[in-house]
Amino acid sequence: MNGANAICPALAIGLEIAHAPHGFSKDRPILAYTIRRLAILFLSLLIAAVVLFLLLRLLPGDPANALLGVGATEQQIAAARAQVGSDQPIWLQFLGFIGNLARFDLGTSFVSRASVLDEIGNRLSVTLPLTLLGFALALVIAIPLGVIAAVHSARWYGAAISVISQLGIAIPVFWVGILLVTLFAINLRLLPSGGFPLKGWANRGEAVTAMILPVITISLVMAASLLRYVRAATLDVLGSDYIRTARALGASFPEALIRHGLRNGAVPVVSILGIELASTFLGAVVIERVFSLPGLGSMLLLAIQQRDYPNVQGVLFVSTLLVLLIGFAADLLQRLIDPRLRERVATS
Amino acid sequence: MTTVDQIAPPKRRRFVSLTLWVGLALVTLHIITGLLTLVWTPYDPAGMTGGRLEAPSLLHWAGTDRLGRDFLTQIMIGSRIALIVGTGAVAIGAVIGVTLGLLAAFASKLLDDALAATLDILIAFPTLLIAMLVVAAADTANLGSAIFALGIALSAIVARLTRILTKRVLLMDYITAARTSGTSWLGVVFRHILPNIWPTLSVSFALQFGLAVIAEASLSYLGLGAPPPNASWGRLLQEAQGTVYTAPIGAIAPGLALVSLVIGINLLADGLRDTIDPTRRAR
Numbered sequence: 001m002n003g004a005n006a007i008c009p010a011l012a013i014g015l016e017i018a019h020a021p022h023g024f025s026k027d028r029p030i031l032a033y034t035i036r037r038l039a040i041l042f043l044s045l046l047i048a049a050v051v052l053f054l055l056l057r058l059l060p061g062d063p064a065n066a067l068l069g070v071g072a073t074e075q076q077i078a079a080a081r082a083q084v085g086s087d088q089p090i091w092l093q094f095l096g097f098i099g100n101l102a103r104f105d106l107g108t109s110f111v112s113r114a115s116v117l118d119e120i121g122n123r124l125s126v127t128l129p130l131t132l133l134g135f136a137l138a139l140v141i142a143i144p145l146g147v148i149a150a151v152h153s154a155r156w157y158g159a160a161i162s163v164i165s166q167l168g169i170a171i172p173v174f175w176v177g178i179l180l181v182t183l184f185a186i187n188l189r190l191l192p193s194g195g196f197p198l199k200g201w202a203n204r205g206e207a208v209t210a211m212i213l214p215v216i217t218i219s220l221v222m223a224a225s226l227l228r229y230v231r232a233a234t235l236d237v238l239g240s241d242y243i244r245t246a247r248a249l250g251a252s253f254p255e256a257l258i259r260h261g262l263r264n265g266a267v268p269v270v271s272i273l274g275i276e277l278a279s280t281f282l283g284a285v286v287i288e289r290v291f292s293l294p295g296l297g298s299m300l301l302l303a304i305q306q307r308d309y310p311n312v313q314g315v316l317f318v319s320t321l322l323v324l325l326i327g328f329a330a331d332l333l334q335r336l337i338d339p340r341l342r343e344r345v346a347t348s
Numbered sequence: 349m350t351t352v353d354q355i356a357p358p359k360r361r362r363f364v365s366l367t368l369w370v371g372l373a374l375v376t377l378h379i380i381t382g383l384l385t386l387v388w389t390p391y392d393p394a395g396m397t398g399g400r401l402e403a404p405s406l407l408h409w410a411g412t413d414r415l416g417r418d419f420l421t422q423i424m425i426g427s428r429i430a431l432i433v434g435t436g437a438v439a440i441g442a443v444i445g446v447t448l449g450l451l452a453a454f455a456s457k458l459l460d461d462a463l464a465a466t467l468d469i470l471i472a473f474p475t476l477l478i479a480m481l482v483v484a485a486a487d488t489a490n491l492g493s494a495i496f497a498l499g500i501a502l503s504a505i506v507a508r509l510t511r512i513l514t515k516r517v518l519l520m521d522y523i524t525a526a527r528t529s530g531t532s533w534l535g536v537v538f539r540h541i542l543p544n545i546w547p548t549l550s551v552s553f554a555l556q557f558g559l560a561v562i563a564e565a566s567l568s569y570l571g572l573g574a575p576p577p578n579a580s581w582g583r584l585l586q587e588a589q590g591t592v593y594t595a596p597i598g599a600i601a602p603g604l605a606l607v608s609l610v611i612g613i614n615l616l617a618d619g620l621r622d623t624i625d626p627t628r629r630a631r
Contacts, residue, residue: 170610175603
């Protein structure tokens, strides 16, 4: 416990509350869990920052090279190193790095001289809607189809849904994108094959049409993997005693399924929603390339090509932060839905 | 008169082996193709053996690319690349992951908790983004760095699984018996733990093989892979996307090859799991 205290006070407090035998954690299990989970979130961020720092220092060449031309003189190199900070000892660089992150100061781009945070904000206005809309559409597709596949697993369409979802998890998201572009943009000429209006969302009509194909692409692939969980959860519910009891007490089948099955079946599904949302976000990064969308993914690719370290670092940090926040929210939601899990936390 | 031996096995069994056989057939097809490209390809992979972007014909079954190179040859080489990536990444992930998982399971409570928490954190990392960075860090795009990055990413998943499985085996009476009869911890690991957890691990390895192939194809598609003529399917798809109107086959064939390998390996994993774990057959 002392070790944890030194590394992260919040974690120590969280552990103490969660392990306290009496009082607090028993009365307010959700609060205790939230504090503990929050501590883990901060610790994760710290580890992420360390990994990020080390990875970036492993990149070949001095970050200062990005500022210099081919025939730079000794003085120019020294000046560039001083400006970037790569002439300082590594532990000082690390402290500076952590300090900047804590103040959410992500620096300015080597190439464009623009604030990294502002640029990320601009890019997120493309990536976030893409991720969230794609995820929402995936849920709309996966939940009814998954339930149908489970309830009618003996019928041909039930089996067909399962087989198609098996196919879906073996297909890379970018290939689905290429196929949809080929069909809808090039052969049918219904939708744009890519690009985003320069004015962004101010040009609403064009921005919305630019989003249609990418959102459909992501949702199809995500729906395939979500569907398998929904189907498995529904199968568990169908075989359960409480559904049989409800039916015996006179509830109709849909009534029993909705009143008793939904909440029970939702627990395992919610537990993977976090992971699925995070992978939707990562899928968006690849999809942006297929449709030439100016999102976070294309910003990272460009920054890597240009060796624009502040941009690379900023995008990776914000992405990791988002993924970790999603996991945090999913875990909390799961506790809120299922009282049994709450009890388990309180007594462990 | 029928004897006990003559009674037909339950029908489900046949379905299980169908999954296994289809999976095995698809994977074998890719292995043969991959090995074949080491000694023979229809055309010289780098040679301009036809016109640019030719449609499929008897001479070029999948047409030619924008430089007039035979496309089937490149897709066949893609099989080899995919197999190398999958095998390499899973091997790295297995060696690191199993070692870490065993260590965590055997370690003191505090160390075990710390390792388990670290693994959970690592699994939450945006793997693809980190892999992009590692691959880009190598000055010349090469397969090695992609395999390494993906292997490290997989090792966290393997370690978590190994830890849970090992802890379950450690509770068994035969472990206590082995220990009291003087078997060393290392002996316990090799004689009792690994043979017991291997079936479940191997299924997970098969699934991760598929994940690694898709992830590497995504990296290559983003331009972070080796260039043709020794390119992965992801790179072929990226190059073909620009010429999809004149030569749609280029945007379809490498994708089909990739999907057939990943489905094959997934079916193989499903078949293995059902053979190993009879309770799952009922589903």
